[in-house]
Amino acid sequence: MEQVSGEVGAFQVAVRKKARYVNENLCTGCGACAEKCPTMVVDVFNAGLGNRKAIYKYFPQGIPSVFTIDAAACRQLGQGKKCGVCAKVCQAKAVDYDQKDTLIQLEVGAVVIATGYEVFDPSVIPEYGYDRIPNVVTALEFERLLSASGPTAGHLDRPSELALVKEMEEAEKEHKKLQRQVSQLEEKHGKPSSEIVAAFQSGTLPDDADLRNWALLAQDLASLEARLDSMNRRKATASVARKLAFIQCVGSRDFRFNPFCSSYCCMHSVKEAMIAHEHDNGVHSSIFCMDLRAVGRGFEEYKLRGGKQANIRYIRGRVAEITQDEALNPVVWYESTQNRQVVHETFDLVILATACVPSPGAAELARQFQVELDRNGFFKTDPLAPLNTSRPGVFVCGCAQGPMDIPESVAQASSAAARAAEIVAPARQAVG
Amino acid sequence: MSNDVLVIGGGIAGIQAALDLAEMGIQVHMVERLPSIGGKMAQLDKTFPTNDCAI
Numbered sequence: 021m022e023q024v025s026g027e028v029g030a031f032q033v034a035v036r037k038k039a040r041y042v043n044e045n046l047c048t049g050c051g052a053c054a055e056k057c058p059t060m061v062v063d064v065f066n067a068g069l070g071n072r073k074a075i076y077k078y079f080p081q082g083i084p085s086v087f088t089i090d091a092a093a094c095r096q097l098g099q100g101k102k103c104g105v106c107a108k109v110c111q112a113k114a115v116d117y118d119q120k121d122t123l124i125q126l127e128v129g130a131v132v133i134a135t136g137y138e139v140f141d142p143s144v145i146p147e148y149g150y151d152r153i154p155n156v157v158t159a160l161e162f163e164r165l166l167s168a169s170g171p172t173a174g175h176l177d178r179p180s181e182l183a184l185v186k187e188m189e190e191a192e193k194e195h196k197k198l199q200r201q202v203s204q205l206e207e208k209h210g211k212p213s214s215e216i217v218a219a220f221q222s223g224t225l226p227d228d229a230d231l232r233n234w235a236l237l238a239q240d241l242a243s244l245e246a247r248l249d250s251m252n253r254r255k256a257t258a259s260v261a262r263k264l265a266f267i268q269c270v271g272s273r274d275f276r277f278n279p280f281c282s283s284y285c286c287m288h289s290v291k292e293a294m295i296a297h298e299h300d301n302g303v304h305s306s307i308f309c310m311d312l313r314a315v316g317r318g319f320e321e322y323k324l325r326g327g328k329q330a331n332i333r334y335i336r337g338r339v340a341e342i343t344q345d346e347a348l349n350p351v352v353w354y355e356s357t358q359n360r361q362v363v364h365e366t367f368d369l370v371i372l373a374t375a376c377v378p379s380p381g382a383a384e385l386a387r388q389f390q391v392e393l394d395r396n397g398f399f400k401t402d403p404l405a406p407l408n409t410s411r412p413g414v415f416v417c418g419c420a421q422g423p424m425d426i427p428e429s430v431a432q433a434s435s436a437a438a439r440a441a442e443i444v445a446p447a448r449q450a451v452g
Numbered sequence: 453m454s455n456d457v458l459v460i461g462g463g464i465a466g467i468q469a470a471l472d473l474a475e476m477g478i479q480v481h482m483v484e485r486l487p488s489i490g491g492k493m494a495q496l497d498k499t500f501p502t503n504d505c506a507i
């Protein structure tokens with residue numbers, strides 16, 4: 021969105037259509053380009069838990085089914101290097117490195133703002149250790165771990181083990197390289213490396229750069245092998261996450277951050293615990309909450325069903341701190357209000373039910389449209405006209421207006437559509 | 453005067469609003485910041501209260 025002028029019935033809006041560097045009329049969505057692209061990028065869609073290529077589709081079922089180049093990451097477009105691999109392999113000739121952003125001028129009678137929300141960043145709560153403890157994840161990250169199309173194909177592998185696998189892959193690559201170099205030297209000199217290392221360590225190695233280099237390489241190889249051994253032992257004892265803790269109201273109902281209740285997180289924790297249990301009957305979940313808010317059609321029954329059928333334990337109490345033991349298991353410290361005691365308990369994985377906060381572009385959009393935001397930063401509406409912003413002809417629905425679940429977002433969207441239609445319908449009749 | 457409507461954001465709310473408007477025969481323009489529409493719901497595995505698949 022670049023510029024907005026006009027008024028209800030006739031807004032002029034300038035929109036910047038960002039270059040995809042792929043012609044959307046030609047791209048067939050086959051993915052041959054991404055298969056061959058040499059550049060790996062951290063995948064935002066998978067909440068940073070996986071990787072994707074520089075030429076990518078945001079997610080496999082994404083619409084439109086067209087690839088896009090991430091210009092900043094791409095060797096050719098962003099890094100000033102030579103590449104062009106994707107253009108070469110694309111049979112549809114859709115890749116276009118010269119594509120430019122275009123400005124589109126629209127004239128519209130009404131506007132519906134549906135820019136949604138962002139998840140609260142829990143790293144600002146140091147006592148929960150989100151950026152220090154690998155096995156503390158957000159609920160959105162956990163959704164990706166549960167998903168069959170996610171980075172673990174739906175297995176509850178712990179992030180600490182995912183990191184270990186990645187570290188091992190890199191170490192194995194390095195190991196191959198070192199091994200090759202060392203065996204070449206052994207062949208060249210017709211001696212085993214152990215002799216050279218022994219001489220080097222006892223200080224009797226002749227002063228020769230080539231021999232010295234060989235000794236250093238052989239030492240590196242030995243220490244890398246020791247590291248690989250210990251990583252292999254850790255991997256052998258690793259198991260999937262079975263004992264889960266869900267921490268509610270992370271950044272919500274907390275006057276340091278957001279005073280409001282994010283409304284959907286109690287229910288998504290129950291849901292995630294139920295799905296985890298469906299995947300693996302050995303899963304036990306504890307949900308730590310001040311109170312579990314199940315306000316909605318069928319929600320209370322859903323919560324009770326979870327408790328009975330999915331091994332969910334509801335614990336009343338606010339979690340004070342999360343620490344970590346030597347086996348990288350998170351430890352949850354909390355006050356049990358039932359027993360009036362401060363207790364701690366060890367889990368395999370902790371899931372933070374983070375707050376629903378305004379989308380980062382909301383303030384800029386509000387400025388462009390000259391509409392007001394409420395004190396929490398969501399689009400302000402009138403309690404008796406909940407879809408009207410402060411400006412006639414501009415409506416808002418879904419989480420752009422405040423935290424709400426999908427059924428409520430959909431209901432609001434239909435109402436906002438009806439309100440917008442009321443404005444443009446007379447115009448249509450005048451034309452027709 | 454214009455008969456078109458602009459929908460900003462292609463999450464579940466924006467998609468529903470756009471579909472309703474299109475069904476009424478109104479021309480809709482949708483602006484989405486990311487390469488694909490779907491919003492946060494596309495990132496969810498299944499949704500409460502029915503545990504249906506989100507995509």
Ligand SMILES: Cc1cc2nc3c(=O)[nH]c(=O)nc-3n(C[C@H](O)[C@H](O)[C@H](O)COP(=O)(O)OP(=O)(O)OC[C@H]3O[C@@H](n4cnc5c(N)ncnc54)[C@H](O)[C@@H]3O)c2cc1C
Nearest residue numbers: 136137381418419425426461463464465485491492499500
């Ligand atoms: C972990 C988790 C689990 C959940 N599980 C459930 C569940 O099981 N059931 C349920 O009912 N609800 C669930 N919810 C809530 C659900 O995600 C929301 O109710 C729903 O996604 C709101 O939809 P929306 O369209 O308003 O917003 P979003 O999904 O946020 O969509 C907004 C869209 O607008 C785009 N956008 C933002 N700013 C701009 C801009 N300036 N210009 C152009 N485009 C823009 C965004 O890229 C996005 O595509 C869950 C939430 C979380 C965090």
Ligand code: SF4
Nearest residue numbers: 057094095103104106
């Ligand atoms: S040109 Fe860019 S997007 Fe295409 S293959 Fe090379 S790095 Fe990947």
Ligand code: SF4
Nearest residue numbers: 269272281282285286
């Ligand atoms: S819905 Fe539940 S977890 Fe979310 S803020 Fe409200 S009370 Fe806390």
